[in-house]
Amino acid sequence: MAKILVIAEHDGAALNPSTAKCVACAARIDSADINIVVLGSGVGDVAAQAAELSSVSQVITVENERNAPAIAAILAPQIVALADGYSHVFGPSTAFGKDLMPRVAALMGVNQISDIMSVAGSHEFKRPIYAGNAIVTVKAPADHPVVATVRTASYQAVDGGNSAAVENASIEVELPSHTRFVELQTGSSDRPDLQTAAKVISGGRALASEENFEIIYKLADTLGAGVGSSRAAVDAGYVPPETQVGQTGQIIAPDLYIAVGISGAIQHVTGIKDAGTIVAINKDEEAPIFEIADIGLVGDLFTIVPELTDALGE
């Protein structure tokens, strides 16, 4: 039987939805016994949220002042100590998981499997390569624990309604002193988070300035959508880096994605492969974005976007 440890991502108060998606992936493994570990300081509320997730048999909390804010170098040795007896250790393919899980894998002496998008067996997984242009099936040795990240855009969060047991574990391991928390710099926005937003509207290089992005924000607010961008728009300084969608940005799966003035480079498109309906607005009818768009509007974005905002706002 597979015994799977899922590492909870949280901010000390709320469980990140990526955790419920990791559980969904773990639940695809036959007769899996799924536990969640919540590392932090004062994480009772987060553990209670984790205990509600269906398919989870137990939530383990590891309380330590040094676990908040989370630093991969500090969390990894504790996870390795706790992982003894588990056949799989899963974390999300978010910035948190991509930072943490390679350390866990290295300390356990195994190769990490990255970006699981589907489960073909307890030790066999599908994952994207070449910016999502090819899918490979990877087999992990059955006599070693599997350490993996889960491509959260490929999974729907499991339901709530469960009441798994919550237990505190005390772990005695030496924690490294070479890495310490200094400061967290993060963009703040009242708009929906890209990872969970049902609708996302992204702007590209064609917006041509930070000020012009205002028309994207207006449309987003009218739709109740999150705001994304292409890397070109980020590199030009029109929008902050956390808005970037794509291979080196965020991989997202909203129900509706509107790409405004974005050409559709493969590195961008790989970030929206799992989106529901894709709408593209571009003045070049040959733009590659139209190859994947469900709805294409050919024309000047500076005319189309304000018109759309007015029409939807009425």
Ligand SMILES: Cc1cc2nc3c(=O)[nH]c(=O)nc-3n(C[C@H](O)[C@H](O)[C@H](O)COP(=O)(O)OP(=O)(O)OC[C@H]3O[C@@H](n4cnc5c(N)ncnc54)[C@H](O)[C@@H]3O)c2cc1C
């Ligand atoms: C290793 C690597 C990783 C990368 N990772 C990412 C990533 O994560 N995300 C990402 O986005 N990119 C990424 N890129 C960059 C990517 O290759 C493209 O350069 C980038 O996506 C282009 O951004 P863009 O579509 O905004 O700009 P452009 O390619 O310049 O396209 C602008 C589009 O706007 C249209 N346009 C211009 N004016 C108007 C107008 N007035 N009205 C309507 N349409 C108009 C044009 O026709 C054009 O199609 C990566 C590249 C590399 C090499």
